[in-house]
Amino acid sequence: MSINSLFSPESVFVSEKTSSEAIFKEVSNKLFDEKCVKEAFFSEILKREKLYPTGIDTSPISENLPNIAVPHTEGEFVTTRLIVPVALKTPVCFKNMIAPDQDLQVKFLFMILNNDPEGQANILAQIMDFLRLTPVSKLQKLFNFTSTDKIYQFMSENFKK
């Protein structure tokens, strides 16, 4: 699998929405049009985030990084393996994955579409390695991009398999 195949230039977002539900709606509609997800994806991802949140506190990696989230559903609601980057113009509140009673202000999403969890390397592990191994100054640039082209280009160049 080539590096770029985990990203698609059409599936990158810069969102101005200010709630997780509105972001999920915007992204789900477009991903559905692109045939990357099934119709139930929006309600599933909303439900799943409430029950099992996916915010990740990045402070163990660096105090100088904004927090991220990795929303995802079970494999049956998607049709592909893809990471969907979503830059948020305004940080949005997510709950912490490993401490669900804790609120996190999140600035960037790496939504995971994975219809083949047993398949190849674990996508979440790859995202965490990307955060851990990319210099903080570079990641800060990524998290502040307001152009989907720039985000796609950055991910294609810097996301290592």
Added chain:
Amino acid sequence: MSRQVKFIAACGAGVNSSHQIKDAVEAEMRKRGYNVKVDAYMIKDVNEDLLSKYDGYLTIAKTDLSFTPKIPLIDAGPILYRIPAMAKPVYDNVEKVVKEIN
């Protein structure tokens, strides 16, 4: 010959976090010389009957179960960061359970 020690890992979708913990714990325990198997599940499928088949439960978040598990619970969330210093205490806890069984 020591027997295989079986753990369960569970997350919301049963796809990403639980698989990452499965892969990491199996690899580290192999490195430490133990025969450990981890099965990845969705949290909604975890019940008393299922847990009774395992030696330990690797949790990702504090999840409210409707019952008190009889097997050791190990907080494995820190493994997700893939930072060796954060993962080590989790692996040590897994090793402790494995040693008690064998």
